[in-house]
Amino acid sequence: MREPILALVDLPNSTIRPAPVDFRPMSTDRTLTISTTRRGTAQLWSRTLIPTTREAPNDAEVPSHVLLHRAGFIRQVGAGIYDYLPLAWRTLRKISDIVRDEMNAAGASEMLMPALEPFELFKDTKRDQTYGDNLFRVHDRRGRINALAPTHEEVITELLRGCVNSYTQLPLNLYQIQTKFRDEARPRAGLLRCREFIMKDAYSFHLDVDGPGGLNEAYDAMFRAYSNIFARCGLDFSAVEAESGPIGGSASHEFMVNCSSGEDTVLKCPVSGYAANVEKCEIGLRPAPSKGYFAGDPSGTLEEVHTPGCPGIDDVCKFMKVKPQHMLKSVLFKVQSTPEQVAKFGEEYILAVVRGDHEVNEGKVKALSGCTDIALADPVEAIAKGFAIGFVSPRAAVGKKGVLVLVDRDAAIGFDDAAGKSKFWVTGGDKKDYHVKHFNWQRDLGKDPLAANAQGENKGGLRGGDDYLMVGDVRNALEGDPSPRADNTKLVAARGIEVGHIFKLGAKYSDAMGLRVLDEKQQKRSVIMGCYGIGVSRTMAACVEMSHDADGIIWPAALAPFHVLITLMKPDDPRQSQASLALSRDLTAAGIDVLIDDRDERAGVKFKDADLVGLPIRLTLGDKALDAGGVEFKARKGPAGAKPEVVPMGESVARCVAGLNG
RNA sequence: CGGGGUAUAGCGCAGCUUGGUUAGCGCGCUUGACUGGGGGUCAAGAGGUCGGCGGUUCGAAUCCGCCUACCCCGACCA
Numbered sequence: 001m002r003e004p005i006l007a008l009v010d011l012p013n014s015t016i017r018p019a020p021v022d023f024r025p026m027s028t029d030r031t032l033t034i035s036t037t038r039r040g041t042a043q044l045w046s047r048t049l050i051p052t053t054r055e056a057p058n059d060a061e062v063p064s065h066v067l068l069h070r071a072g073f074i075r076q077v078g079a080g081i082y083d084y085l086p087l088a089w090r091t092l093r094k095i096s097d098i099v100r101d102e103m104n105a106a107g108a109s110e111m112l113m114p115a116l117e118p119f120e121l122f123k124d125t126k127r128d129q130t131y132g133d134n135l136f137r138v139h140d141r142r143g144r145i146n147a148l149a150p151t152h153e154e155v156i157t158e159l160l161r162g163c164v165n166s167y168t169q170l171p172l173n174l175y176q177i178q179t180k181f182r183d184e185a186r187p188r189a190g191l192l193r194c195r196e197f198i199m200k201d202a203y204s205f206h207l208d209v210d211g212p213g214g215l216n217e218a219y220d221a222m223f224r225a226y227s228n229i230f231a232r233c234g235l236d237f238s239a240v241e242a243e244s245g246p247i248g249g250s251a252s253h254e255f256m257v258n259c260s261s262g263e264d265t266v267l268k269c270p271v272s273g274y275a276a277n278v279e280k281c282e283i284g285l286r287p288a289p290s291k292g293y294f295a296g297d298p299s300g301t302l303e304e305v306h307t308p309g310c311p312g313i314d315d316v317c318k319f320m321k322v323k324p325q326h327m328l329k330s331v332l333f334k335v336q337s338t339p340e341q342v343a344k345f346g347e348e349y350i351l352a353v354v355r356g357d358h359e360v361n362e363g364k365v366k367a368l369s370g371c372t373d374i375a376l377a378d379p380v381e382a383i384a385k386g387f388a389i390g391f392v393s394p395r396a397a398v399g400k401k402g403v404l405v406l407v408d409r410d411a412a413i414g415f416d417d418a419a420g421k422s423k424f425w426v427t428g429g430d431k432k433d434y435h436v437k438h439f440n441w442q443r444d445l446g447k448d449p450l451a452a453n454a455q456g457e458n459k460g461g462l463r464g465g466d467d468y469l470m471v472g473d474v475r476n477a478l479e480g481d482p483s484p485r486a487d488n489t490k491l492v493a494a495r496g497i498e499v500g501h502i503f504k505l506g507a508k509y510s511d512a513m514g515l516r517v518l519d520e521k522q523q524k525r526s527v528i529m530g531c532y533g534i535g536v537s538r539t540m541a542a543c544v545e546m547s548h549d550a551d552g553i554i555w556p557a558a559l560a561p562f563h564v565l566i567t568l569m570k571p572d573d574p575r576q577s578q579a580s581l582a583l584s585r586d587l588t589a590a591g592i593d594v595l596i597d598d599r600d601e602r603a604g605v606k607f608k609d610a611d612l613v614g615l616p617i618r619l620t621l622g623d624k625a626l627d628a629g630g631v632e633f634k635a636r637k638g639p640a641g642a643k644p645e646v647v648p649m650g651e652s653v654a655r656c657v658a659g660l661n662g
Numbered sequence: 663c664g665g666g667g668u669a670u671a672g673c674g675c676a677g678c679u680u681g682g683u684u685a686g687c688g689c690g691c692u693u694g695a696c697u698g699g700g701g702g703u704c705a706a707g708a709g710g711u712c713g714g715c716g717g718u719u720c721g722a723a724u725c726c727g728c729c730u731a732c733c734c735c736g737a738c739c740a
Contacts, residue, residue: 053673054701185737186736610700
């Protein structure tokens, strides 16, 4: 067996398995000094676990999954469950450290809550329902149900209820970095959608929304902190307006790592800087048709077409040889009324109509209708009410009480200005297996819909209101749509991976759980909350998605598990190993983390692994460079065929520092 | 939850259609020799409940049934 490199540092000869190396600088002065400067760490490749592989498992498809596996960062344990090996854990720690740094600087305090929670807590906020099957349930020995926490709003609100009762204790911002659990319907894409993942979640508490100490102030501080965090991580990211989703609340922003393989679509205005998730994105002013909405003669006689087994737009288009943009898509929502409301107004529905090639946006339907509590109608129930699901047209609403029709601007066209003729519409036949062509708004809804609206005819509408039909924006924005923030500017689409999300929650959780404080006027007031999440493990994967090449990962210096890899050409050679130890001492003293590849492998293997693992700088120590009194310096990120450069030993630390900062 | 697919050594795969000695191949691993700056060569090895259970059969990796796990598309998704 070859002489271990470690024997170079006076170690007892008796140790078979080498003891940890003392990488501290040799000094005659053994006085302990306290330093606030971070010292880098050094690690021998042969004495840690970095199981690189030439091939990835067949299961891995996305680049981050393949590369994190091949480079020895992660191993899969089960669906959506992974081991974080030493390199991964170092990177995760680096992310967490940056997160802590910025959260603390923004006035938040770190704490830790349990992963296991009594199930009752989720019943209090009805999230046992809204989270549904995504909530992991655990039965204990007494048959009680516990939840594995997917997030901690309930726990922290409950905590605060017990210890905060005066406005003088607010505002507060508390956070934790912890493993979260979600029983995802379909875990996928390696670390990007897991059932167990590491997350930073923060919760802020306020007496007011506005003013000093208010929610808006904390929200803005978190927005800045998040921007700092992702910038310091070295990520290319965008902050975009977002839908707040089932967690509830008003304003919300997502932080997206810009990456073509991302599964979220964002739309950006190149002029104003406005950016939003496709689910949230507003659409700017769309030019109204010259003759007005719904105006235009029929393109022909309303004609029924037998379309057996074609409930979907695609099926009909194929069957009838018509383009989706000539179809009307009608999507039925049911208003979620209380029993009292049902007694007063009956069952109520909203029919959203968009062009066949567009998608209905539920948030916009809520906004335009003024109904915040709606859900896709149950097909069976809807059919019983006379809506032929799959074959519904706007005509289905005519004559029915308690139905509001929302028509997207692009679907409310009667005369096609661009084509210079009446619009040809295909839509549902309102009975199973039939569609109609030559649909015309004015003729087939009985009268000019907007005029009928104004005159209170047609007897539709919600909650006794007058409108039975409204025209507006009820569809998802698309690339090329007008920007809502700049004239004559089109929205541009981009893909991203969500790594952070901040919300203004309001009093949703505090009201549900009775978290109230006494204000200066002795009044009980609901506490206003915000919550702020960062997917730590997802950030690591997103970084790899964003930054890799055919050879492997390319880590930004801030997230690299080690900053510098010293590749020893001949670990057995005393001159080389001695030089590597001296070099690593100097580097760690300068705060640089060093991995020394001391394996007895061929050069090719070591270089391939170096590229795969992707540390920012590789220093190669071999006879060539040593004879020249230096070390070879090569940046991982750089021109593909760049020749390594020999740097004099004395300048190597400075070069590394410069390379890492640059 | 709907649709599709896969399961054979640590990883990637062949064998199955048409059942039949000891289940193969590449990578990796161990030992040795030669090598030594981009996954080297040669030699000798170790490593398998063929995902599980049941059935058919003289005989099952192979045929049949059930189950499980994992992956992909969709639905879903702070």
